[in-house]
Amino acid sequence: MEFVFEGIVFSILPEQTGTSARGEWHSQNVVFEMQNNSPYTRKVSVKFFNKRDDVARLVTGAAYKVTFDIESREFNGRWYTDILGRRVEPKEAAQMAQAPYSEPIPAATPMAAPMPTEEPAMPAQSAPIVDDLPF
Numbered sequence: 001m002e003f004v005f006e007g008i009v010f011s012i013l014p015e016q017t018g019t020s021a022r023g024e025w026h027s028q029n030v031v032f033e034m035q036n037n038s039p040y041t042r043k044v045s046v047k048f049f050n051k052r053d054d055v056a057r058l059v060t061g062a063a064y065k066v067t068f069d070i071e072s073r074e075f076n077g078r079w080y081t082d083i084l085g086r087r088v089e090p091k092e093a094a095q096m097a098q099a100p101y102s103e104p105i106p107a108a109t110p111m112a113a114p115m116p117t118e119e120p121a122m123p124a125q126s127a128p129i130v131d132d133l134p135f
Helices: 052-056 091-098
Strands: 003-012 016-020 023-034 042-049 063-075 078-090
Touching: 003 042, 023 052, 052 078, 063 091, 078 091
Parallel strands: 042 078
Antiparallel strands: 003 023, 003 063, 016 023, 023 042, 063 078
């Protein structure tokens, strides 16, 4: 089962590498500050296993949508739990993918000057108006 949360990258920890029977592996933890309605911020460390390219694209202070899995295992009678990052994408890209398509809103047109409510007073003329147009 996969879970999702939105958070801001707080810290990117150093990469750990090793070799197993299956070959070389890379693991890196990223600490996210979870966005919630609580007055207290919560931080969660997410392990990205063999996802070097995904972690390289992360920027400290940027918001992301993180898809993760929770896994527990027993070792010497003690249980350990990991939050394993599956996918990480910028929050803006995640919102754009979920938003239904809508027509772009046209740019606002500037407002025209208001029409005068009464006619302007004509200046008093002492001489008669001569219409000397040929047509």
